Amino acid sequence: MNDPLIEIQSLPGIKGVVKCSHNGKLLGLTGDFSTFDTSMFDLDQLPGLARIIDELRFEKHGLQFSFENLYIDIRIFAKGFIAIISDPAIDIIQLNKLVEKLQKNSEDEMKLFKIRK
Amino acid sequence: MPKAEINGNLEFMSLATLISDNCNEQRTCRILVQSENNKGEIYLESGNVIHASLDNDIGERAFRRIIHLNQGTFKLFSDEKSPHYTIRKNHNKLLLESAQFIDENIEGIDWNNFSIQETGPRKSISRLEQFIDDLKKVDGILGVTAYYKQSKTFQENSSIDLVKYGSFIIDLIQRAKLVGKLFRAVRLNFILVNNSESIMIINYGLNAIILLVKKTNINKNFMNDIKRLIKKYK
16 A cells, blocks of 8 residues: 555655654654655754644644745644655645645554554 | 752743743743853743843843743743842733744844834834735735734734734744754745634744635635745845
């Protein structure tokens, strides 16, 4: 079965996806690891990021940050969160549709965080 | 020596959140903040901010400087009371005013020659007003709320409670900048919160503009219009 993030990762402009547990443990740089620019951020900072995300309490809501050089889309799930890092010129509407589809499908969420039935 | 009840790193927790939470819980405490070059204190008494000091500054000026420190550590000591009363303002209003100084170049402000009454050239306010006027013309915007300098606000067709959500929005901007820092992003343009109605928070220099947008109205044209205006008024 396909990784639910593959469709997202195939969008033009996606730089990478960070998958992380709520306590800041890195669960994966999903999809094609070779395309992810790991120099973009410091993995040691993930607990800090997790705490920021956790404190914002935006469950079920998308939270997107648009910077001059990056677009960061953060989605929160029961088992963790994903941060989709992309070019600021990415088609936000298309990305949003795909991510919402992912959020609505619990099967996908289980695959995303590798939860066994 | 009293023992700190809470220790933390400013990179991971903003002082705005810490103060807001403790004020809401009506606590009395001293918060000691230490960065590489500064050492400051903020005292809360029964949920009110009553004193702040940083280097040679005291009162609101010290509070504004401390609240923008995003590197260093803090320690919270419960039930420690201040002998000084230099601040007499609601914590939401204090945080709201402090947010007006949030800027990428905050370090560049000459705090020694700065006061809240001297809020920069009139031109920037009129430019903000022009920006808002242009934003109001964008199809799909239901309401606009803006934080001006000197706590002046503009609100049209928007039900956002400025007192209730003011500190939250400030905090959100600070945290967005922190998240950006982790990913080496530069210059926050806007934050988008998706719900049944979307909220877009535009980070505009020393001001914040909050747009209430019907989710179904967020399309490619809408995003292009917003990006074009941000670029125009940058």
